[in-house]
Amino acid sequence: MVTVLYEQSQTNCATARAAGEDLWIGTHELESATGWSMKPQGLCRGDVCVPAPVGQAGDYVAGDAVNAAAFWRRMGNPVVHDGAREVWVLGTSAGHRGASLQSLEAPDFALPDLAGVTHTLSEHRGKKVLLATWASW
Amino acid sequence: MWQSLYAAHKDQGFVVVTVAMDVPEAARPWIDAAKPTYPCLIDGNHHVAELYNMVNVPQATWIDEKGHIVRPPENAGSSDAFRRMDRVTKQMTPEQVADRERTKKTYIAAVRDWVLKGAASEFAYDAAAARARLFLPDAGIAEAHAHFRLAQHLLGRGKRDEAVEHFSQASRLHPDSWCIWRQAAQKDASGLAAGPEFWARVDALGDRPYHRPIDMKGI
Numbered sequence: 001m002v003t004v005l006y007e008q009s010q011t012n013c014a015t016a017r018a019a020g021e022d023l024w025i026g027t028h029e030l031e032s033a034t035g036w037s038m039k040p041q042g043l044c045r046g047d048v049c050v051p052a053p054v055g056q057a058g059d060y061v062a063g064d065a066v067n068a069a070a071f072w073r074r075m076g077n078p079v080v081h082d083g084a085r086e087v088w089v090l091g092t093s094a095g096h097r098g099a100s101l102q103s104l105e106a107p108d109f110a111l112p113d114l115a116g117v118t119h120t121l122s123e124h125r126g127k128k129v130l131l132a133t134w135a136s137w
Numbered sequence: 138m139w140q141s142l143y144a145a146h147k148d149q150g151f152v153v154v155t156v157a158m159d160v161p162e163a164a165r166p167w168i169d170a171a172k173p174t175y176p177c178l179i180d181g182n183h184h185v186a187e188l189y190n191m192v193n194v195p196q197a198t199w200i201d202e203k204g205h206i207v208r209p210p211e212n213a214g215s216s217d218a219f220r221r222m223d224r225v226t227k228q229m230t231p232e233q234v235a236d237r238e239r240t241k242k243t244y245i246a247a248v249r250d251w252v253l254k255g256a257a258s259e260f261a262y263d264a265a266a267a268r269a270r271l272f273l274p275d276a277g278i279a280e281a282h283a284h285f286r287l288a289q290h291l292l293g294r295g296k297r298d299e300a301v302e303h304f305s306q307a308s309r310l311h312p313d314s315w316c317i318w319r320q321a322a323q324k325d326a327s328g329l330a331a332g333p334e335f336w337a338r339v340d341a342l343g344d345r346p347y348h349r350p351i352d353m354k355g356i
Contacts, residue, residue: 005286008184078280080287082299087290091283097190098273101209104264106200107188111156111178114165119176121154125204128151128252132139132197132213133185136163137319137330 004068006034006090008110015065018085023069030066034090043071050075106131138195142245143175150202151252154178156185158194158316163328182289186316187282190274193315193348199251199261207251207261209271212348214244220339220347243355260353270352281311288321315347 002016002023011033015026027038036043042051043066050071052060060067060074068090069079078091100107106129108122121131143153153175157164160181168177185191189198189210197213198206218233218240229237251258262270288303304321311317318338322330339347350356 003290005290008182010290076276078276078283080280080283080303082287082291082296082303087287089283089287091279091286092187094274094276094279097188097279100188101190101206101271101273102268104206104267106198106204106206109184109188111180111184113177114161114168114179119154119178121200122204124152124154126150126202128202128255129200130139130142130151130153130197130248131156131185131189131200132153133156133158133191133194133316134138134167135158135194135316135319136167136328137159137322137324 001086003087004033004090005087007092009033016088017065018081018088021069021079022067023079023081023085023088024062024065025068027064027066030068034068036068036071038066138241139175140171140173142248143173146249146252147175149252152176156180158183158186158320182286183282183316183320186314187274190272190278191316192311192313199248201255201261205264206267207256209262209267211270212351214241214351215348216240217347224336240351240356243353244351246355247353277310278314281307281309281314281317284310285317285320 002013002018004011004013004016004025013025013029013033015029017024025033031037036045038061039049042049044050053074060070069088072079072090076093076095078093079088080091081088106121108120110118110120112118121129139153139155143151155173155175156178158180161179164179191210193212195213195215196210198210199208201207216237218229218237221233222229247260251261255261284303284307288300288307291303292300301321304317307317308314308321319330319335322334323332324330325332
């Protein structure tokens, strides 16, 4: 079983097959793991669609499966995996993170407190927020 | 650190949200002892550090009522005075302590000024000034966070040796991140990554800061 780590989510993908630097995942499972879905125009999320390169579609799409790693790298996103290829991080590019910061819209997130209650940044909209980090180390 | 500021201004449309770059077991004793009444969130994967391109603690960003960043992530009131402490006794001179306290007080006073005056505060930036003060990640930093995420996952499943490999990759790709390095480093009995390796890494900074200086009047 392959585990996909994407943003804050962690999804076990029964359809995933890893080979070398490729990670093939069923389209439905990729969508539930990442929100990216396969459409005729390419791999899409919201208004953004990324087509497979002309003449290389077979390296990106095969039947009902998508080479998620290939698409991720094509989008400039980092892809890393463990030695057994059982855990894959489908990362997010510096360009995407940077553009998000430059919009000055504070990136939202959802994190638990010690009691396990999930809080979001956006639930404080309407207040001034001092968002501060700390650590025990 | 933030409780009195929060308590004083929580009825004026202000909230402190802290994020521990830590696993829950490590953060718990500190939160239990401080009993803060603002949200204390736990971020073992350092997701917020990735989103906001933060590299150390404490760092903070100011977000206004509309969810806009009005002060980009920066050092939240710490000074580098600790670098000159006596490393055997862990003591600082009165001058070093005074330097540390002055920096913290100045920063907190600036937060207070913003809480009370909003956009009219001299410490809140307009959009152009805020953008000019952003630190943007590069490809190495993005890849470092992917390795860090993988390492924390592997560590949580008992695969320490493989986790260490990916922590090392992360630190190699993002050497400026003390969050990544200290999270992965060996801790002493009190949970601090403050042994000889830490000091060697601090000394290797030379003239470069450990806490980036705050661009703020009075500091």
